[in-house]
Amino acid sequence: MPAELQFSASDSGTPSPESSVAGSMLATASWCARRGWPVHPLAPGLKTPAANCSACRTNPHAPADCPCIPAGRWCHGFYAATLNQDRIQRWWSTRPDFGIGVACGPAGLIVIDIDAHPAEPPTRNRILPGIPISDSVDLTGLANGFHTIAVLAALRGQPSPADDETTLRVRTPSGGLHVWYRAGERRWLSSVGSSPARALAWQVDIRAYGSYIIAPGTTTSRGSYAPIGTTREPAALPLWLAQELERTGHLPAPSIPAPRPVPPRAHQAVLAAGGGRDHAQRTLATILAPVEACGQVAEGAGFSDTLNRAAYTIGGLIAAGRLHQADAEQALHEAALAARPGQERRIEQIIRSGLAAGLKRPLHTSGRRP
Template sequence: MSAELQFSASDSASAALRASVAGHSLATAQWCARLGWPVHPLAAGRKTPASNCRDCRTPGHTAAGCACLSAGRWCHGFHAATLDQRRIDHWWSKHPEFGVGVACGPAGLVVIDIDAHEAQPPARDRLLPGIPIGDHVDLTGISTGFHTIAVLAALRGMPSPAEDTTTLRVRTPSGGMHVWYRAGDPRRWQCSAGSSQGRALAWQVDVRAHGGYIIAPGTTTSAGTYKVLGEVRQPAVLPGWLAQELERTGHLPAPSVPAPRPVPPRARQAVLAAGGGADTDRLLAAVLAPVAACAQVSEGAGFSDTLNRAAYTLGGLVAAGRLTQESAERALTETAATARPGQDRRAEQIIRSGLAAGLRRPLNPGSRR
């Protein structure tokens, strides 16, 4: 371990912190991965990702050109996030002092990060972006993100996310709060900072989504521990009113229509080799096309749901005698590997579950799910 990542034996505070988190971080990382949340290490006692090579500190060095990622080493923060339990066990067993970060985009999460640092509010047009606040409105007492998100919710006739007891909420060491939600659909919600003069939901309210990460509950830093509030341990679906506010404030990318992506030849050959005719081949291409199209983006795109639907449909075709289970599994595996390389174990679980469900409901020719 590099000196940067080690705790000094002479530093009693750091030594105590290491003792308190040893074993807990691995359990936290494993728990997150079981929920389908890819995880990556955070530097010991800090909120920032752990580095793994000197090149990471070199200007111009990017995740795309880093050998660490292809070798299965942590590097570049959420770009290294994984669901692989063996890799997770290796990383955190060797470095129990590491914290746990969750890559929000691949996990399908939208986290509202509410800041509690009291400060003088900014100009009125930046308090709630896009919502004019007249000079006659008294802003006395507004000094944190808890105030601004409460005002926004009240304007929409809704309770503040900070008071949402139906979802996972985490108290931060600084007194702020992380309110966790599931996206609920494949839209790629974008990150933002509440202090930004560009995209922002509310002053002192950050949004963690695609292109960002969130600190896992239970993680301990030099400032304290991220503690779950209440009894709820799972994120609820992002409320409709909040999704509308995020869309209004520019938290979606510009609309784009990806070019059609062909189904991998080996996937189609698997069916043809099993005796599938031209009709089956065309049907297979139609079923697998949405899975193949997920390769157009590096994360998100509703990959898990898309692969599950394809597996369910092919399971129904297997049950109806249109193709063999072996050829269906091979076609799904080949297509998933092309769309999401390096996620074989996750894809295998989804395929197995989807096929099993589809096998119980034969799909007659011409029918649709």
């Protein structure tokens, strides 16, 4: 890890790593795990997780069903994140060029991700989602996330998180800033990859449950993620920020409603054998219920894996002659589009790969994956 990433022995009860293994990703990964932050490898020089094994790449499946993770392999990104020091030793000893990702949800972390990308500011209603900005307000000079988070903080009479010296802050190679906080008891949702309406502010995203953050000390081809100031531990999430996150939809729905009625075409997906039309409808409704429920949960809550699993299961039932292919596929598409409107291309790709895998493995006795 970089020399500026210094941790004292009192931080963890173990000797300070920087003096003996400066630049070692293994030392940084071990340090994170000792703090209860599960880690997973990032591809060398990149911000993305290390590639899956060939079997996982060629046979799409949900992480929960993958034998690689319990076997100690790093497939499926942050789903493979671990606190196991033996596993960490093996991973980074084998590949010392791996970067380090921290799975935010299991680590109990929420990170304010402030960007400084050169871009034209959006319309006023998107600068602070949910907060109208009058035309009388002069926005001259507003150019990045540092400015928008400062505006939000000023509106609430609070200092900007970018200036919070009580918590761990990490400068990114692009000039942005990661501000780390402890999430507390609430299961905050990530806004990375979601609609702009759920960002905290323009160029200010949230990394929490359903995403990962790059560990301080990691180096990519663009530079290092370097901590600033002297604080090396995340502070508790400030109350005012928690209120803003709740306002902008970063909490899951209080409860998942009962599944909506099966789309009309699903009623035509009749079983070729084993129970008839009513059983077909119940089977399909059971498979589609988790996909439909995703419509009540913000992006980042596992939609891709849920849809992939449903497509795989339906493919297996089609292969076994238990569902009519055209109608079952149509029902799946309708449920997915209802849950994630406007994501037709992504949905089509997930369904196509999941069905292709399922069609190779007929399910004769149940809708569960073997």
